Structures are given as structure tokens and as C-alpha cells.
Amino acid sequence: MSTAESPLTKKDFKSDQDVRWCPGCGDYGILNAVQTAFANLGKNRHDTVIISGIGCSSRFPYYMETFGFHTIHGRAPSVATGVKLANPELDVWVISGDGDSLSIGGNHLIHTLRRNVGLKILLFNNRIYGLTKGQYSPTSEKGKRTKSTPLGSIDQPFSPISLALGAGATWVGRSVDIFAQHLVSMIEAMDAHQGTALLEIYQNCNIFNDGAFQGFTEKSVRDERTVEMRAGEPLLFGPDGAKKAVRFDAGMAPQVVTVGEGGVAEADLPKWDPSAGSPAAAMSLATAPEDALPVPIGVFRDVQRPKYEDETIAQMQQAKAGKQESLEALLTGSETWTVG
Amino acid sequence: MSTAESPLTKKDFKSDQDVRWCPGCGDYGILNAVQTAFANLGKNRHDTVIISGIGCSSRFPYYMETFGFHTIHGRAPSVATGVKLANPELDVWVISGDGDSLSIGGNHLIHTLRRNVGLKILLFNNRIYGLTKGQYSPTSEKGKRTKSTPLGSIDQPFSPISLALGAGATWVGRSVDIFAQHLVSMIEAMDAHQGTALLEIYQNCNIFNDGAFQGFTEKSVRDERTVEMRAGEPLLFGPDGAKKAVRFDAGMAPQVVTVGEGGVAEADLPKWDPSAGSPAAAMSLATAPEDALPVPIGVFRDVQRPKYEDETIAQMQQAKAGKQESLEALLTGSETWTVG
Amino acid sequence: MTDTEPTTREFTELDQIVIRFAGDSGDGMQLTGDQLTRTTAIMGNDIATFPDFPAEIRAPAGTIPGVSAFQLRFSNFDIHTPGDDPDVLVAMNPAALKVHVGALKKNGVLIVNTASFKATDLKKAKYESNPLEDGSLDGYRLIEVDLTKLTRETLEDSPLDTRSKDRCKNMFALGILYWLFHRDMQPSIDAIRAKFAKKPDVVDANLKVLQAGYHFADISGIFQSSYKVAPASFMQPGTYRNLMGNQGLCLGLVAAAKQAGLQLMLGSYPITPASDILHQLSTYKHHGVVTFQAEDEIAAVCAAIGASYAGNLGITSTSGPGIALKSEAIGLAVMAELPLVVIDVQRAGPSTGMPTKTEQADLLQAMFGRNGECPLPIVCARTPGDAFEAGYEAVRIATKYMVPVMVLSDGYVANGSEPWRIPDEADLPKIEVEYAEERTDGGEFHPYLRDPETLARPWAVPGTEGLHHRIGGLEKADVTGHISYDPKNHEHMVRTRAEKVERIAADIPAADVLGETSGDVLLIGWGGTTGAITAATLRLQKAGHKVSAMCLRYLNPLPRNVETMLRSFKTVLVPELNCGQLAMLLRAKFLVDARPFTKVQGLPFSSQELEDGVMEALNRLNANGGEA
Amino acid sequence: MTDTEPTTREFTELDQIVIRFAGDSGDGMQLTGDQLTRTTAIMGNDIATFPDFPAEIRAPAGTIPGVSAFQLRFSNFDIHTPGDDPDVLVAMNPAALKVHVGALKKNGVLIVNTASFKATDLKKAKYESNPLEDGSLDGYRLIEVDLTKLTRETLEDSPLDTRSKDRCKNMFALGILYWLFHRDMQPSIDAIRAKFAKKPDVVDANLKVLQAGYHFADISGIFQSSYKVAPASFMQPGTYRNLMGNQGLCLGLVAAAKQAGLQLMLGSYPITPASDILHQLSTYKHHGVVTFQAEDEIAAVCAAIGASYAGNLGITSTSGPGIALKSEAIGLAVMAELPLVVIDVQRAGPSTGMPTKTEQADLLQAMFGRNGECPLPIVCARTPGDAFEAGYEAVRIATKYMVPVMVLSDGYVANGSEPWRIPDEADLPKIEVEYAEERTDGGEFHPYLRDPETLARPWAVPGTEGLHHRIGGLEKADVTGHISYDPKNHEHMVRTRAEKVERIAADIPAADVLGETSGDVLLIGWGGTTGAITAATLRLQKAGHKVSAMCLRYLNPLPRNVETMLRSFKTVLVPELNCGQLAMLLRAKFLVDARPFTKVQGLPFSSQELEDGVMEALNRLNANGGEA
Numbered sequence A, B: 001m002s003t004a005e006s007p008l009t010k011k012d013f014k015s016d017q018d019v020r021w022c023p024g025c026g027d028y029g030i031l032n033a034v035q036t037a038f039a040n041l042g043k044n045r046h047d048t049v050i051i052s053g054i055g056c057s058s059r060f061p062y063y064m065e066t067f068g069f070h071t072i073h074g075r076a077p078s079v080a081t082g083v084k085l086a087n088p089e090l091d092v093w094v095i096s097g098d099g100d101s102l103s104i105g106g107n108h109l110i111h112t113l114r115r116n117v118g119l120k121i122l123l124f125n126n127r128i129y130g131l132t133k134g135q136y137s138p139t140s141e142k143g144k145r146t147k148s149t150p151l152g153s154i155d156q157p158f159s160p161i162s163l164a165l166g167a168g169a170t171w172v173g174r175s176v177d178i179f180a181q182h183l184v185s186m187i188e189a190m191d192a193h194q195g196t197a198l199l200e201i202y203q204n205c206n207i208f209n210d211g212a213f214q215g216f217t218e219k220s221v222r223d224e225r226t227v228e229m230r231a232g233e234p235l236l237f238g239p240d241g242a243k244k245a246v247r248f249d250a251g252m253a254p255q256v257v258t259v260g261e262g263g264v265a266e267a268d269l270p271k272w273d274p275s276a277g278s279p280a281a282a283m284s285l286a287t288a289p290e291d292a293l294p295v296p297i298g299v300f301r302d303v304q305r306p307k308y309e310d311e312t313i314a315q316m317q318q319a320k321a322g323k324q325e326s327l328e329a330l331l332t333g334s335e336t337w338t339v340g
Numbered sequence C, D: 001m002t003d004t005e006p007t008t009r010e011f012t013e014l015d016q017i018v019i020r021f022a023g024d025s026g027d028g029m030q031l032t033g034d035q036l037t038r039t040t041a042i043m044g045n046d047i048a049t050f051p052d053f054p055a056e057i058r059a060p061a062g063t064i065p066g067v068s069a070f071q072l073r074f075s076n077f078d079i080h081t082p083g084d085d086p087d088v089l090v091a092m093n094p095a096a097l098k099v100h101v102g103a104l105k106k107n108g109v110l111i112v113n114t115a116s117f118k119a120t121d122l123k124k125a126k127y128e129s130n131p132l133e134d135g136s137l138d139g140y141r142l143i144e145v146d147l148t149k150l151t152r153e154t155l156e157d158s159p160l161d162t163r164s165k166d167r168c169k170n171m172f173a174l175g176i177l178y179w180l181f182h183r184d185m186q187p188s189i190d191a192i193r194a195k196f197a198k199k200p201d202v203v204d205a206n207l208k209v210l211q212a213g214y215h216f217a218d219i220s221g222i223f224q225s226s227y228k229v230a231p232a233s234f235m236q237p238g239t240y241r242n243l244m245g246n247q248g249l250c251l252g253l254v255a256a257a258k259q260a261g262l263q264l265m266l267g268s269y270p271i272t273p274a275s276d277i278l279h280q281l282s283t284y285k286h287h288g289v290v291t292f293q294a295e296d297e298i299a300a301v302c303a304a305i306g307a308s309y310a311g312n313l314g315i316t317s318t319s320g321p322g323i324a325l326k327s328e329a330i331g332l333a334v335m336a337e338l339p340l341v342v343i344d345v346q347r348a349g350p351s352t353g354m355p356t357k358t359e360q361a362d363l364l365q366a367m368f369g370r371n372g373e374c375p376l377p378i379v380c381a382r383t384p385g386d387a388f389e390a391g392y393e394a395v396r397i398a399t400k401y402m403v404p405v406m407v408l409s410d411g412y413v414a415n416g417s418e419p420w421r422i423p424d425e426a427d428l429p430k431i432e433v434e435y436a437e438e439r440t441d442g443g444e445f446h447p448y449l450r451d452p453e454t455l456a457r458p459w460a461v462p463g464t465e466g467l468h469h470r471i472g473g474l475e476k477a478d479v480t481g482h483i484s485y486d487p488k489n490h491e492h493m494v495r496t497r498a499e500k501v502e503r504i505a506a507d508i509p510a511a512d513v514l515g516e517t518s519g520d521v522l523l524i525g526w527g528g529t530t531g532a533i534t535a536a537t538l539r540l541q542k543a544g545h546k547v548s549a550m551c552l553r554y555l556n557p558l559p560r561n562v563e564t565m566l567r568s569f570k571t572v573l574v575p576e577l578n579c580g581q582l583a584m585l586l587r588a589k590f591l592v593d594a595r596p597f598t599k600v601q602g603l604p605f606s607s608q609e610l611e612d613g614v615m616e617a618l619n620r621l622n623a624n625g626g627e628a
């Protein structure tokens, strides 16, 4: 990756295209966070490629002054994989919505995760189909009334985090559109990861699903209703001073305890380890009921595995080292005869 | 479901079509187990529907004297969902291979699992594409040399079990083609489940991937290399008398201990609970490295959630109860005017 | 009549009026248009509408890409299109004015909301100078109203916040129009009450503003005259409703399923402009309709196939990109010979294209977009009302011939509306569906033993004793349905599947002919261009030209009178919103020089464009001494 | 020459021989055929082969569905097909005999393995009586050999188990044929040594049995005479190799990529009969080829699109059902105007159809199987050797015009083989690819600014400074590439994408004409029927008929001489393995009565069938006094 002459600022990542999201849409905050993080990370414009599917969120590339490819519904990870295999040096980001990447694109997502292609995936989860004007999505809660479920949805929603863990993801995190600083820090963290990094971002669609996350993201309840996972630290949370924590019961399910009560000492609390040998603890947090427990944000999982494109190239290099063959030799093959 | 006059025998489930798998193929054993289990369960022929995708395994319906639909590659769960929504009374089984259901059909599989459609899915996992003559599959181990990976595969394989758990599956089990009795018992157990039941069956493809599971399924090593999960019992294993067990370490990863050694008492061992509140323990077992730990067989997970088709029908009944409308009234709508 | 009806009012009597509303996506233009349409329909005029949506994503407020428009034409005579150029244009902001003023008739009424003509607004619309001041609107009857201010004043006492108040300004405009065109406000009042039943403040505000607009028009004297259009007199006696195309299709499907005694199962995945079919059918659960929003188009069509296999009427709805994805599975339905209805509400392509714009470019995809020889019947919806019959016919054909049927609609038909005479249930064609009967003799069941007339195989539904059998996508022996690689059998089956589709030609009506059965120019079209073709043809005929038209509902197989008609005119023109797809099929099949007359702009034909095209052809004919 | 060459041998000199091997899937017929083919090719005969695979799933041993066959024709003159009816049939079991004996020429040599004619074997093949005994084979020169017994005897001392020994029996048959046709055994000996290098026991056994078969034929006197076919003399001087179709395609692609200086990236998902392209290209990693086995066809084509976007040559290979799945994404490539090669190795459809059988029924899918107006160039492979050029041309066109190109091959071409003159690297057409250059002036880059001649847009590869820009599947303004909903721009872009494809007509050669450029009957075909059409035409011409042929490699756009040719013959026949797809295109485009001559049996045409068809047309012509 060549470096730009002078480090670019956040503004340098803004394209000249009018941003076309509804006023108040959570997508604005995410765009802002990405531009901030990219500037912080010293990225340049010409090595950066942003690939999206279809959805409100997927218009993202148009607003970024980098290379961008707005592909077709659900297929961004596949196109991005091709880009990486063609040129592993490129810095490739995938932008997708809950419908785009979990409904029509679910298969490409899980295969990308298992292969560990060096892609950074931002999943804008607004628990609704925005662009098509308000049908329920695979992350919409049961009972939700939408245009296509006038009597309420009967589908059990996916947890994108648990699905990713099940697929063998090496880096999985979660943030929120309006948690500006946290969001920037997560984008920076995933940038450092070698392999596929999937960040679920809770995003408010104020037109078709307004307030979907308000129950735990609103300022007044935020501290009580979310818990930030920090590597090496216990899962403490609670509004100022109220030292609550999440730990795991005998059945490996998360439970809330209060530090200092019922014999719970802070020192005894398990330290969060996103790089643990087993993804079980991350799975436990990812599947905890949203209404009964504080919602975890931060890094669920962060482990190392070789990148797919590196292995592809390594294999090619090895093959090249092992066998040099001219085009002529290739065309000729092993068995020939001559006429004339 | 109407009942047949006299209970059918295993033979009654054999169709008159010649079975066209390679001699020695593991599919024969599975066919046999299904026919045995169906007879044991007192099923009849006309309410039973077997739906498959494409692959060697997917020829299965032709050999069963029931209704059968050999559909297209990867789509059996979707067709089967349609059958269930049209007629929830039917007893619908899905037959699929590792390529069919995890490669091209991965998305339909995970969505079926999250919805909990009342389907019984038998996933014949031979870790290879059989029908297309030997390319690697999403469950093939890394480094595997096949027709399409002459220098070895670089893809991290899926664990079908972990993927299913990540998708929110309510019943997930594993058996082996040659563990005849165990296999029959698993088929019977999944039959009893309300909702989607996914059984992974390790199946030997003696032509393109011979001996794939031999390392832990061969008679001589079987007891040492597999552990049977039984609800309410500790995870004991080991050849006669050698009381070994699997338990979980502080990071929730499985480890092998010997009962009576190092202070390990049988009574202290965790009892296996496929119906635990959290899928974390099942996830831990599902992701344990196959070579380092005994391979778990039996039921990973077994929890209750409403069936999709039941909820569909319930909603329809409720709607019918709430509003009776003639076709005429429907066509007329609310605002009309009259001419002439 | 409401209390707002003034006692006396100057008025001019007209035959027809074309009104266009244009504003920002957020200005509620579609809603306003819809209210005026319903009212007008109920008042007994013939109507036709054309909603013109902006790109499916929100554009920044006040910009050109964010402009949303709605055109309504109403009349006392039989009309076929929403009209070319409006008599009245309501422009809510400069962008709307810029996009639409060009279409306004000379001397037409132009109502603008002056509140949104501030410098920043003009800049967003990329106006260099203020059109309200620079004389560029001199050719129109400009009516300047500060809708925003008047609305706010009206709602001074309302507990709503300013943003919500401002949202009511479209009602002020509507009130003005209701006065101007002598419309009854009661239907709208009822509709608003029902719509916001749970928000009494919003109901109050909307009604207040509506009436304020009405009074303002009455009192302010901004109009010299008001206008009256008498109810349409030509209309067949009966009870009418206003019907949109997607709605018509849904009703046709449900009616047919009910007639056939089948449960209807829709497998669908949302996509513009087909999503409303999913929305609408999901409100029909009380009619035994099952709707399944699948994870993608492939799952959607496969679930519908599964439902049909299990004895339901499987239906799947989408637009062009979704058809592309479904094509492999449709092939399975052809092979398995199962009934299925596949709906393609076409939009402008290729690829993602322009999702909110109309086009007719999926005909060849519908014909040929599958691997192998894979024919299926195709019907299309020509107008919103005709969509009912297209849906109904698709079900009839699918179940009678055990075959998937493709229904082509398009964005123009889907979102347009027209008055529809509600059919009498007893007049609906019978659809008789018989499942294969249970058998207890233990003999082998033959799933591909065909009806000698229709060539349909039996519909052998799981759950029926004695009928267990296996089917699938591999080639199968006729009669037994067993897998077969026999070369002659394959040829036989390929030809039989084609023959089955061909035989439907004897079971569909001859295509309607508008005009004489021979002459100078034949316009032959299909689907959503029907209105424009009809209008143009009638005008040309009135002018004495030997022009006829034929607008097809059945595209495969073609109706039996198509060939004769093609051969009976000196020139055959095929108007299509594509590059000449039906023309290609006609040329190949009949070796007739059917000439494409095409437009690919994401917009419907205006009838004027067609008239011009025909006149050109006629002139060419005359120049050649009457020979083509 | 090996030590097995006998000193003297009676022989008959022949111009050509057609040999068919038939046996159980497990009998190694394809392998045996392949050995004989290589040997024969190396000995300088012209060859053509036709492997006929059973259904892709194993049938029970000894049954009809399990029969696998391989036909080889070799000659001292120029041949174009593997021949219709064999001179020699080797039948390894009763099922093989039953399926294939009907094709054997009268008085032909029939070698059977008597070991597998036991009662149970006969029953599996559904023979009522033993054909070796019931006189039904009287018209043939029946040679009965107990291959199994002789093989076992030969291998008495071998350490192999019986099953492995029995597997060698095909080598005994091969040895017999090597003697019978004076073939050199050395190439096979080398090949066997290489193939089983790690299993010396297997090598020993195979070689022993091969030589035993040879000696047996020499000594036993079961043949009255042996046969010699002299090397082909007509062949262009040069170095030759034997080439299969899938292989030829791969080599063409790699050669073109190398000439263009591009890395080749294949995204694929296995499917019969295209999988070998994936297999083959994955062995070319040392040539910088990247292969990616994706999770499905959609991911495969999308990854190829991504690779092309990033500056590689993206390629994707599949068969008909896979094309159906890829169609939405191909539309994206058309819209994004990226180079891409999409390979469809056609098989018998529709749906899953008969996967191992050949057909040409995806032409219209290739032309029209996408939503919207979405044209792309199509080339096809006519013979195994021609596949090289089809692949090469596809790359040239894709990169020069920035467009996805469809390559149609079929099972017959893909698995067939012929001698191929290895081209000189220097003779390969240049392919010049230029990426857009980096720019540091800070100005806006225009991704849709076109080359005025080709209408190609620049290939602006990520990683290049100053070229950052955004593209996608929405309609875009020409030049800037920004999203555009402008009606006129849409029309312009739709027509421009079509025009770009049309302009390729000036950049491809006129189609080869076999024979005069006018006459009574023109056969016009494409792809895999080329061999049969050529053979039939040559024979008809020899017989003095005014018949010419034109076998197309370029299907869209059509070569410039097609129209004139169509108009210069009294009858135009279009032989195709479908229901008349090219015929439809020709009729629509040129309004010429091109008549479909079709076969849909999963089998290639025999040249006899074509001759008969033409003779019928000639007779019809004569009956009509020379008028069509």
C-alpha cells in the first residue's frame, strides 16, 4: 500500500455527492465515524475500496471519497472476496444492512467468515428493511408489525453475533450508531485485525423502526442497560458507582450480580477474554435475552487465523517456485507428435 | 394424519427402484436406519414426504416408498418449508449433503433453523462432493487435496453443529453411518422433536474420501475417540472401564479428565444438559478440535420453541375468527359508487 | 355533502381535467393524489392515475432527485391514460417546479407554495434566479399561495409541534383543489379520520387545514372560475371501485383461488415495485391466504413450489432481478409440472437499473431465461383493472395445465389506478381443480399419466393414500415419472412440455381488436402500454386513419387471431418500453416485418408519441404509394 | 516400439476405423479409450472421440443405466466426428452389449467378455436368453474372450487382491486392440508407469495384462487379419497434441491472459460437465492463476466480477443451471461495464435434466436470460481445438470492450478430443490491455468516458492514485458515472450498451464458408454440431449437391457475412440440439425462412441424420421445381 503525501483529514473522505438518507437516520453517524476513523488511521483514498450490497446503508460508498462499488443485494462479501484475491494489498471494507447480509446474503457472510478473508464488514442493523420501505428483517423481534407482517412477525430473529460465532468468525464486535466514540474505536480495532472482522452496528431507522434500540441506548438508561466488554477486565456495568457485573452460571448462562453483594468480590469475577480458546463465553453473551440482561457492546471475539488471500498467494508463490513453465511448454503438454 | 391399517415394516419403506450408490457407500447404512426407524415409529407412507436437494445423498427419496421430491441443489429446506406451510400435518424429512446444505444451501438451512419449521433434516456429511466426483466441501479439513484443490484446501471448514447453534437451532444431533443402533435412536429422537431437528451424520464416501472418519469411528478406537452425550449424565467415555470424561475448563473449553485421578470424582462432573438455558456448552463441544478430544455424538441441543407452521396457522385462524368476509365483500372494498 | 359547500360559485363545465401534484418526497404528494383520486372516483368520473416515484432512497430535501409526483386525470368520457400534459400543476417547491413545469399546458393553472421559494430552496433546485420573479412562468396562470404560513396560522391552537403542523400543508392544497373542481370532501374526511384514528390531534389538524384551504379558495378570489366535470356517462352499469394494479392482481389471485377451492400460499421477498403484492396478500389471512417472506427470492419461489406440491396454489411475486434469481427454480416447476404463478412487476433495468421507474424489458427473460428448453405460459396485466383478470387467468391456466405461469406487470400498471366495475361472483369463470384420488388397490401410481386433452399430469397431493411417488428435476419417463436417460423419451418429454403450452392457445380468447381487421397500420402491444395505444388509436381513427390496435394479454402462447391480423395491415408497429422484444417474437414466428417502436426511458408512452409514430408510418406509406 | 511387436503379421490397410468400448461404469472404459486415443494421436492419425457417460450417479453394477461408453475414430484423412456406427465394439458385459450392439456395423467385430455372461448378469441387463447363444449376434464377427479368467491367470503371481486384479481386465482388451490395429504400446506403458508411480504392484499388473492381451491376440489366431491405418497425410505441418474441449478452453484463457499481461482469477462452483475447467485451472497456479471454489454460483460470478474490478481477468465457469443462478450478477457486470468471461458448458435440460448428456439449449438463455435490456457478446466452441480460440477470443473481446462475454461450450465438445496443432506463441493475436493511468492533478475522474471507437470505458483499477470513483448496478450518467434517473440518459445508456456489443461485428472475422457462397441448401449451425455438419456437407458436396455450410463461432453479434449467405440459398436449414434457438434469432433478425432442424435427445447429431435432412430438403426443392 503506497502512502499518501500528507495525511488525509476526515473531510478528505467526504465525496461531493449529496447524502441521501432521511434526516435523522442513524446512517449519518456511522458515516461520520468511518470518516473520522479512516483519517485517524492515516488511510489514503486510492487503496481503499468500499463495497456494498443494496439497501439504505448500501448507498454508503457514494459518500466516501475512495473507490466504491455498489453491487447487488446480498453479494457484497463475494465481490469483495474477489477484489482481495485479485489484489490482497487493497484495504477492503464491506457495508451492508441486516437484510442485505443476513437475509439474502446470509450464506456469503458465513462463508466469508469461515474463510477469514481480510475484509472489514460493517453490518448496519436497524432491524428493518429500510430501502423497500419497511418490511421486517431477520433481526426484527418476534411480534413486530410491519408492512409484510400486519399481524406481527412469527420469525425468531437471528443474533448476528451468535451466527458469526457459529460460522467460526475470528473478530466479532458490536457498537451503536449514536455511541460515536465507541464506534470509532471499534472501527479502528477491527482495522487492526488480520482476517474478517464483523462489526454489528445498531442503527436507528427513524422512519420505519424508530426507537428500536432506545430501550438500552438512550442516555438515561445506557449505563444500566449496556455492558462494555473490555479484554482482560471483568464485565462491570451500571450507572455511576452501582457496581454491577455479568458473570456466568453453572449452565454457562450469563447472570447479573452486584459487586460486594452476596459474597461477590470484583477479584473473583471472570475477566473478559475475546481470544479464549473456546467461543462458548462469547456465544453465551451473544444469545442472552436482550430484555433481561444488559446488552454487551465491544469485542466478542478476537482470535488469529491465517488470512484467506495470504494463503492463496502463498500457494501460488509455492507453485511458481516449484515449477517454472513457459506458455509454450504449457500449450505443448506432455505428449506430442510432429507432422511434416 | 390418518393411520395406516396395519403397521408397516421396514421392507414396506423400500421402493422398487434400484439403489444407485457405489458399493460400500455409507449411504446404504443410513437408508437402512431410516427405514428401520420409520417402521419402529409406525409411520405410514402417504403422510410421509422426503425432500432432497442434489448430490449422491439427495437420491435418497427414490429409494423410499413414500412421497418424495428430488428438488434442486441446496433448496430442499425451502421447498420443504412450503410443504409444511401448505399442510402442517405432513411428516416432512429433508435429506441433504454437506455441499448441498452447507455450501449452496447454507442460507436456507440457517433460516429454517431460526424459524423452527417442523422439518427433520438429515445432513449426510462425507466432507466431499460425491456426485460431482470429488471436490472439497465446506466441511473438508484444511490441507485436503481434491480435484479442485490439487495443492490442498485453504478453507477453514464449518462445524455444521456450531453453525446450527449459532443460527438458533432447537434440536441438533450427530451420529455416524456405521453406528447403526445409535443412528436409529437419533432418528427416533428427532422425530419426537417439535420444530426443526438437524442430525449431522458422518458418512463415508469410499470413492472420493474413504476413511474420513475412520480415525474415531473404527471399532478399535471408537470407545477411546468418541463420547456419547446423554441428557442428565456426565460425559463419560473410554474403552471398558477406563473412566475418562469430558468437562469444561475456566475458559469454557472442553478438557479430558480421568475419573478418580487428580481429585476428579464422577459426582462432580457436569451432567450433560441439551436443554440448558444457554447454548454455550453445546457450542464448546461443537468447536472442540477433533484430533485433540473425543468426538461427541448424540444430542447437542434440544429446546422448545413454537413451530413456524403452527404459528402461521394460529395467526390465520385468529384472523379468520376476527374477520369473516365474503369474496364479494373483499372485491368490493370500502369505497364504491354505482353507475346506471 | 359537507358544510363547506358554498351556496353559489361561478363555474365552467369541462369534459376532463389533468392535475399533477409535485413536491418533495416528504410532502405527501402520493397521499394527496390518492385522496383526490378516491373522491373523484366515488363521484363517478372516469379516472386514470400515474404516480411517479423518486429514486427509492430519500434525496436531500428540496433537491431534484427528491421530487415525487402524482398525476390524476378525470373525465366524463372513457379515458385510457392519465393524460400527457396537465391542466393544473401544484408545485410544492422549486425543484418540483423545475422538473414538471415543462409539461404544464400553455395557459395552465400553476399553484406554487411561495414559502419554499427562498434563496436556499432555489439553490437546492439549481435555479439561478427566482422563477416566480424572472418572468419565466409568464405563459401560465400562476397562483402564489404561502401554504406553509396559512397552514401554521390555521393550526395556531393545535397542540402539534411545528414540524407536524407543516406536514399538513398538502391538505391546504387539497382543499383548494376541492373547491376549484367541486369535489366532495366527505370521503377524504372519513379517510383521514380512519387513518389517524389513534391520533385525534392529527385528525383535527388535517381536517382543519383541508377546510381552511377550501375556504381560502372560496373567499380569496384567487381563481376567476371553478370547474365542473360531470360524471362519466359511458360507463357500464354496476358498482365501481378505484383499483390499483398490484391490488387488482391480488384480488384476481384470491378470487381464483377461492373459486378453485385452493388455499393460496405466497412466497415472496420484498422488491420495488412488487412489494405491495406481499403487503396486500398478507392482510388476507382471514381468507386463508398464507404469506411467507422468505430469506431471498430463491427460497420464496421454492417455498411456493413446495406449497403447490402439497396441494396449495403456490404464488411468488418479484421484479426483474428477482426473476433472474428464480429462474433455476422455475425450471424445476416446469419439469415437475406443478401449478405455480410467478409474478414479475417489471421495472427499469438492467441490473438494479432505476427501481422506481417502469419498463417492459423482461419479456424475453420470461420467455427464455432458464436453462434448457423450458417453455411456460405468459400473461400480462394491461391496466390496473385488467390485472385482476391476468391474475385470475394465471391461476386458471396453472391449475388446469399443471404448469407454472408467468404474469408480467410493470411499475406503471402496478401503481396506477382506474375505476373498476366489481364483478359479480357468479360471473367469474369456474375453475375446477381435482386432486388425484386416493387409491387402495396397491397398484403403482403413475404421476405422469396425462390428460389426453390438456396433457396435464395429475395433481397427486401428499397425504393421499396410495399416491406416494417420487418426482424431481431430472428428466423422467412419461407416465411412470421414473428417472430416464433414454434419448427418445427425452425428446418426447421436451416436445410434450412445449405442446402442453401450445395447446393453451385453444383455451384463451382471441385478442381484442380495436378497429377494423385490416387497414394501413396495426399497433400491436402488450401490458402497460395498452392505455396509451388505445387512446392514440381512437384519436387516429376519429381523424379517419385506417389504424387498428391489438393489445395482448396473452403472450405465450399467442392468441389465434394474431397471425391473420399481422398479415392484414400494410404496416405493423409494435410499441414497447424496451428495445423490441415482442417485435422479435412476432418476426421470428410469423416472418412478418413487425417494426419495433420503442422507448426506454423509465417512463410510459404518451399517446401523442404513439400518434406521431403512426403518422410517420402513414406518411411513409403514402410516400410509397400505399405499399409498406 | 516395444518388444511386443511381432515380426510378421497379416494385415489389411484401411482408411479409418471406429471403435467403441462399452462396459460398466467401474470397468474403466473412459480410461481405456483415453489410452488408445493418446497412442493413436501420437501415431499421427486424425482422431475424434465421443465419451458417453452414464448418469452421474453410480448405477448398480451390470445394469443398463450403469453402462459407460467411449468411441474413438481414427483415420488417414481429415475427419470431423467420432463417426456414427462403430466397426469394432468391445462389450464388457451384457448391459453394454444390449445398449450398443444396435449401432455396430453389419459384419463388424464384436469382442465380448464371456466371464460376465452368467445368468445373473443376463438378468441384470434384462436379457431373456443368452445373446451369445441365441443367434441374435449372427450378423457380427463375434470374438468371445474370457477376459476375467485370462487376466487372473496372467496375474497369478501378483500380490494384488482379486478385486484389484479384475480391475486390470480392461488392459487385456486394450492389448488385444493394440495388436489388432498395430498400435504402439509405449505411450500407454509410460502413462501407466506415471499414473501409478506410487503403486509398483499396480503398474506391474497393468503392464503384464496389457502385454498378455497383445500376445493372446497374436498367438490365439482369433483374428483372421489385423488392420493398419496409415498416418494422416493431409495435416498441416506442425507439432500436435491431443486436446479435450474443456482443456482447450482453459489453455485459451490462460494464453490470452498471459498475452494480455493479466492475472487470471476463476470463481467457480462444481457442476457437470464444467467441473474440469475448475480442476484444470487449479493446476495452473504456477502460471499465476487463482482459482476460487465458491459456496455457490452466485458467489463464484460475484468474486470474478470483484477480481475484474480490481484488475484481474475474472472468469466464471458453470453449466446451464448455474447460468440461471448467475444471471442477476451478469447484469451487474453489464451495467458496471467490466470485462468478465462467463463459460456455460451446456448439458441436457431443462432443470437438472440429464447432467451427463449434451445439448445446445442455452443459447437463448445466454442472449436474454437477464432482467432489462442486457446484451452481451457470445462466442462458442465448435470443436475441442476450437475451444482454445473461443476462450482466447472471449478474453480479447471482454478486455477490449469492457464487457462480460459468454462462452457456450457443451458436453460433447467439452469431453471430446481431437488432434490440435500447437500454436506458435508468436502467432497468437496480441491483446493489449491498458489500465487507466494514475493522475495527481486532483481533477475528477470520469469512469464512463468512452473510447470513441470501441465505446469501452476505462479500466480504472483500485490502488491507482487519483482514480477513486464509484460504480454500481443503478443506471448511471454517461461520462461521470454518477447515479442518474434522467429519462434521456437512460435511453442513451441502454442504446450505448447495445451499440458497444454491435460494434464488435466489425472486429471479428467473417464466418467460414464450407463450399460455394450460393446454392440450394445452406446448413448454418454453431458450436458442437460443427463436426457433424462439416462431415455431412463434405459428403453431400462430393455427391454433387449444391450444399454449403457455415458453422458460427460468434453468435452475438453475428458475423457480417451471415445475412448475404442466408439470402443466397434456396433453403436454409439450422441444425441444432434444441428446439430451434439460433433459427429463431436468424428469422427475427433477417426475416429469412431459416428452418430449424432439431434433435433433443442428449446426443450429438450423426452426420447421417444431417445428410438425410438435407436430402429431404433437396427433394422438396426438386419437387417444387427448384423453388423453396
Ligand SMILES: Cc1ncc(C[n+]2csc(CCOP(=O)(O)OP(=O)(O)O)c2C)c(N)n1
Binding pocket: A054, A055, A056, A057, A058, A073, A096, A097, A098, A099, A100, A101, A124, A126, A128, A129, A130, A131, A132, A137, C269, C270, C271, C272, C297, C321, C322, C325
Ligand atoms: C435481488 C433483489 N431482491 C430484492 C431487492 C430489494 N431490496 C433492496 S434493499 C432490500 C432490503 C434492505 O434492507 P437492509 O439490508 O436491512 O438495508 P437497509 O435499507 O435497512 O439499510 C431489499 C429487499 C433487490 N434490490 N434485489
Ligand SMILES: Cc1ncc(C[n+]2csc(CCOP(=O)(O)OP(=O)(O)O)c2C)c(N)n1
Binding pocket: B054, B055, B056, B057, B058, B073, B096, B097, B098, B099, B100, B101, B124, B126, B128, B129, B130, B131, B132, B137, D269, D270, D271, D272, D297, D321, D322, D325
Ligand atoms: C445449481 C447447481 N450447481 C451445481 C450442481 C452440481 N452439483 C450437484 S451435487 C453437488 C455437490 C454434492 O455434494 P454433497 O452435497 O456433499 O452431496 P454428496 O454427493 O457428497 O452426497 C454439486 C456441486 C448442481 N446440480 N446444481
Ligand code: SF4
Binding pocket: A020, A021, A022, A024, A025, A026, A027, A056, A057, A126, A130, A131, A204, A205, A206, A207, A208, C058
Ligand atoms: S428509511 Fe430508515 S434506514 Fe433508510 S435512510 Fe430513512 S431512516 Fe435511514
Ligand code: SF4
Binding pocket: B020, B021, B022, B024, B025, B026, B027, B056, B057, B126, B130, B131, B204, B205, B206, B207, B208, D058
Ligand atoms: S461417490 Fe461417494 S457418496 Fe457418492 S455414492 Fe459413491 S461412495 Fe457414496
Ligand SMILES: [Mg+2]
Binding pocket: A055, A097, A098, A099, A124, A125, A126, A127, A128, A129, A130, A137
Ligand atoms: Mg435494515
Ligand SMILES: [Mg+2]
Binding pocket: B055, B097, B098, B099, B124, B125, B126, B127, B128, B129, B130, B137
Ligand atoms: Mg458430500
